[in-house]
Amino acid sequence: MLLKVLVLGMVISFMKGAHCQITEVLAEAGSQAVLPCKCSSSSTISYNIVWSKGNKGTVWRKQQSGLQYWGSSWNQRGAHRVQCPHYQFERGDYSLQINNVREEDGGIYSCRIQHGNEVTENVVRLRIIKVTISPPAAIEGQSVSITCTVTPWPYGANVQWTLNNSPFVPRTETTTDRGLSNKVVREEATSRVSGNWTCVVAYKGKHGKASATLAMKGIIKPPKDSTKLYSAVGSAVSLPCVLSSGSIPSSPVWEKLKPGSLFNPVPGRLPTSFSPSSPSSQTPWEISASLKEVKFEDEGRYRCSATIQGQRLTRNMQLVVAKIESSGVSKKKRSLTLTCQLTDTSEVTDYEWVRVEYDLNDTQSVESIQKGKSLTINTESEENHREWVCRFYGKEGILGNVTYHLHQMSGLTGEKSSNPTQNMAAIVGLSILLLVLLLILAQMYKNHQRRRRIFQYPALETIIHTASNEREERGRSQGKE
Ligand SMILES: *[C@@H]1O[C@H](CO)[C@@H](O)[C@H](O)[C@H]1NC(C)=O
Ligand SMILES: *[C@@H]1O[C@H](CO)[C@@H](O)[C@H](O)[C@H]1NC(C)=O
Numbered sequence: 519m520l521l522k523v524l525v526l527g528m529v530i531s532f533m534k535g536a537h538c539q540i541t542e543v544l545a546e547a548g549s550q551a552v553l554p555c556k557c558s559s560s561s562t563i564s565y566n567i568v569w570s571k572g573n574k575g576t577v578w579r580k581q582q583s584g585l586q587y588w589g590s591s592w593n594q595r596g597a598h599r600v601q602c603p604h605y606q607f608e609r610g611d612y613s614l615q616i617n618n619v620r621e622e623d624g625g626i627y628s629c630r631i632q633h634g635n636e637v638t639e640n641v642v643r644l645r646i647i648k649v650t651i652s653p654p655a656a657i658e659g660q661s662v663s664i665t666c667t668v669t670p671w672p673y674g675a676n677v678q679w680t681l682n683n684s685p686f687v688p689r690t691e692t693t694t695d696r697g698l699s700n701k702v703v704r705e706e707a708t709s710r711v712s713g714n715w716t717c718v719v720a721y722k723g724k725h726g727k728a729s730a731t732l733a734m735k736g737i738i739k740p741p742k743d744s745t746k747l748y749s750a751v752g753s754a755v756s757l758p759c760v761l762s763s764g765s766i767p768s769s770p771v772w773e774k775l776k777p778g779s780l781f782n783p784v785p786g787r788l789p790t791s792f793s794p795s796s797p798s799s800q801t802p803w804e805i806s807a808s809l810k811e812v813k814f815e816d817e818g819r820y821r822c823s824a825t826i827q828g829q830r831l832t833r834n835m836q837l838v839v840a841k842i843e844s845s846g847v848s849k850k851k852r853s854l855t856l857t858c859q860l861t862d863t864s865e866v867t868d869y870e871w872v873r874v875e876y877d878l879n880d881t882q883s884v885e886s887i888q889k890g891k892s893l894t895i896n897t898e899s900e901e902n903h904r905e906w907v908c909r910f911y912g913k914e915g916i917l918g919n920v921t922y923h924l925h926q927m928s929g930l931t932g933e934k935s936s937n938p939t940q941n942m943a944a945i946v947g948l949s950i951l952l953l954v955l956l957l958i959l960a961q962m963y964k965n966h967q968r969r970r971r972i973f974q975y976p977a978l979e980t981i982i983h984t985a986s987n988e989r990e991e992r993g994r995s996q997g998k999e
Contacts, residue, residue, distance in 0.1 A: 540641045540642070540643065541553075541554055541640070541641070541642045541643070542642075542643055542645070542672075542721060542722050542724045543642055543643065543644045543645065543724070544645050544647055544668075544719055544721065544724055544725065544726025545616075545619050545644065545645070545646060545647070545726060546619075546646075546647050546648070546726065546727065546728040546729075547619060547620060547621060547646050547647065547648040547728060548618055548619065549618075549619060550615055550616065550617050550618070550619070551615070551616045551619045551623070551644055551646075552613050552614070552615050552616075553569075553613060553614040553615075553616070553627050553629070553642040553644060554611075554613045554640070554642065555567075555569070555611070555612040555613055555614065555629030555631070555640040555642070556610055556611050556612070556613070556640070557610040557611075557612065557631050557638050564582045564633075565580075565582065565607075565612075565631050565632065565633045566579075566580070566581060566582055566630075566631070566632040566633070567579060567580045567602070567612050567629070567630070567631055567632075568629075568630040568632075569600075569602070569612075569614050569627060569628070569629050569630075570589075570627070570628055570630070571589075571625060571626070571627050571628075572625050572626050572627075574589075574591070575589055576589045577589050577592055577600055577614065577627065578592065578600050578601070578602060578614065580602065586602075588600070599616060599617050599618060600614055600615065600616050600617070601614075601615050602614055602615070603615070612629055612631060614627070614629065616644075619644070619646055620646065621646045621648060621667070621669045622669075623644060623646060624644055624645055624646040624668075624669035624670055625643070625644060625670065626641060626642070626643050626644075627641070627642045627643075627644060628640065628641050628642070629641075629642070643670075645668050645669065645670060645672060645719075645721075645726070646668065646669045647666065647667070647668050647717060647719055647726050647727065647728035648666075648667050648668075648669075648728055649664065649665070649666055649667075649715055649716070649717050649728045649729055649730035650664075650665045650667065650730065651663070651664050651665075651715065651730045651731070651732050652665070654730070654731070654732065654733060655732075655733040655734070655735050655762075656707035656732065656733075656734060656735060657707065657734075657735045657736055657826060657827060657829050657831070658707055658708060658709075658734065658735070658736035658737070658829075658831055659706060659707060659708075659736075659829070660706070660707045660829075661704060661705075661706060661707070662704070662705050662706070662707045662711070662732060663702055663703070663704050664679075664702070664703040664704075664705070664715050664730070664732065665701060665702045665703075666679075666701050666702075666717030666719070666728070667701070668719055668726075672719070672721040672722075674721070675719050675720065675721035676719070676720040676721070677701060677717060677718070677719050677720075678717075678718045678720075679703060679715065679716065679717060679718070680715075680716045680718060681711065681713055681714070681715055681716075682713040682714055683714070683716075686703075686715075688703045688704075688705075689705075703715075707732075707734060707736075708734075709734055709736075709738065709741045709742065711732060712732050712733060712734040713731065713732060714729055714730075714731050715729060715730055715731070715732060716728070716729040717729075733762070734762055735761075735762045735765055735826060735827075736761065736762060736765075736826070736831050737759060737760065737761055737822070737824075737831050737832075737833045738760055738761065738762050739758045739759070739760035740758055740759075740833060740835055743833060743834045743835075744834055744835070744836060745835045745836070746835070746836045746837075746838050746862065746865055746917075747835055747836065747837050747838065748838050748840065748860075748910070748917045748918035749809075749812045749837065749838070749839055749840070749918065750812070750839070750840045750841065750918065750919065750920035750921065751812055751813065751814050751839060751840065751841040751920070752811055752812065753811070753812055754808060754809065754810050754811065754812070755808060755809050755812050755837065756806055756807075756808045757772070757806060757807045757808060757809070757820055757822070757835065757837070758806045758835075759772075759804070759805045759806050759807070759822035759824075759833060760803065760804045760805075760806060761803040761804070761805070761824065761826065761831070762803065763801070763803055764803065765802075765803045765826045766802055766803070766826070767802070767803060767805060767824030767825060767826050767831075768824065768825045768826070769824065769825055770795075770805040770822065770823070770824040771822070771823050771824070772788065772792070772794060772805075772807050772820065772821070772822050773785035773786075773788070773820065773821045773822075773823075774786050774787065774788050774789070774792075774818060774819070774820050774821075775818065775819040775820070775821055775834070777818055777819070783819070783821065783834075785821075786818075789809055789812075789813065789816040791809050791810040791811045791812070791813075791816075792807060792808075792809055793807060793808050793809070793810055794807045795807055805822055805824055806822075807822070809837075812837075812839055813839070814839050814841055814861070816837060816839060817836075817837050817838060817839040817861035817862070818836070818837060819834055819835070819836050819837075820834070820835050820836075820837060821833065821834050821835075822835075836862065838860055838861050838862045839860070839861050840858065840859065840860045840861075840908070840910065840918060840919075840920040841859050841920060842856050842857065842858060842859070842906070842908055842920055842921075842922040843856070843857045843859050844856050844857075844922070845857065852896060852897045853894055853895065853896055853897065854894070854895050854897050855892055855893070855894045855895075856871075856892065856893045856894075856895065856906060856908070856922055857891060857892045857893075858871075858891050858892070858908035858910065858920065860910065865912045865913070865917065866910045866911070866912060866917065867911055867912055867913055868889060868910070868911040869889065869890055869891045869908055869909070869910050869911070870886060870888075870889055870908070870909045870910075870911065871886075871887045871888050871889075871890070871893040871906060871907070871908055871909075872884050872885060872886050872887060872906075872907045872909060873885045873887050873904060873905070873906060873907075874904070874905040874906075874907055874921075875904055875905075884907075893906065893908075905921050905922065905923055906921070906922040907919050907920070907921050907922070908920050908922070
């Protein structure tokens, strides 16, 4: 290659009246490459132009007469991959356009302009940049290689990567191949490395780039493990588990993991209100589930897993349950303290209490009352149709809310509204108990009275006792005889 350049350079320098330069062109595979060839001499169209590639012969040529010819390898079934637009000729521009460039198009091209005895030759080196990702759709955890090839390779070029338009610095750089170090990136397939990979090549003041997309096969929702899901006691919550579209997962399983087993999780019992996905309502790659009515003790870690292409994929998520606890209800002061309780507050940065009111048309109006975990309200001044909502926030905004309804409050302030049948049962039960107690008391009293009567006549008691003894004695002696 070097020799060829040298030879060409020598040829050029010997040519009479030559205005030429060796130009570097970087083009992405599949795109259109423009190889410049400009002539500064006075404008005339009646030139002999020949574009040729290295030792492969003519690419395209135009005779003084205007007739054009294409090299056999550039002329497939009448369709030309190369052309030299007419309208540029007048300006002395004989740039060659190559459509849909391939790696094998890389190399040295020369543009020879002949006018009488005057010959001008321009040399262009075309380099094709291509990004190859293997495999292009990776399953989570698989090893992926992203390769940037430039044909021919520009030694001393600066190769950099961007991932989704932001610079990407490979964690493991191979220092063994200096100059080639940035060419291959090896990564473990995760959502972090999925997206659009671009290889940016800078060489001798010229820039070129090429891109390819790494798609992920796996669980895309939630995107990472230990995602926290927030819900309030009594509400329904969806446990998301969505695989990349088009995958057909087999043997999907949901589990609730026992607490404390971080490294070797032990599956426990799923809550009673757990409802697995119904295949009819979802796409085959969605295996989300739900809890119909969350209880405070339903908090904890949940795990969904499924197999695609022989690989078992799992995703852990954490359900955080919120509730409102009321305390400090005092009859005299008529005040109530509400506290917002969450099973995990590690992501919570702030609490806000809002009052929700409903007008006659059931339209709700929300009013923010105060910040903080607890709220003290005056129960006397409260009106009907009111709810208290505790909103909790994380760093990136609202995480969720939990509502305290007025009827919960009225129960506490003494305005009883409990079930009447339950009350009846309680009354009947109490009456029976009382009756039994009364009977026992009466019996005890009767016994007591009898004893007192006997003790009034102690002598009589002795007589009766002696008499019975004598009778027994007689009976025994009769039996002996
Ligand atoms: C309730 O609805 C009626 C009829 O739609 C309307 O005239 C009235 O203004 C509404 N009231 C409020 C408080 O929005
Ligand atoms: C509470 O959360 C639900 C669901 O996210 C939302 O629809 C509702 O408007 C929220 N309520 C308040 C008062 O923020």
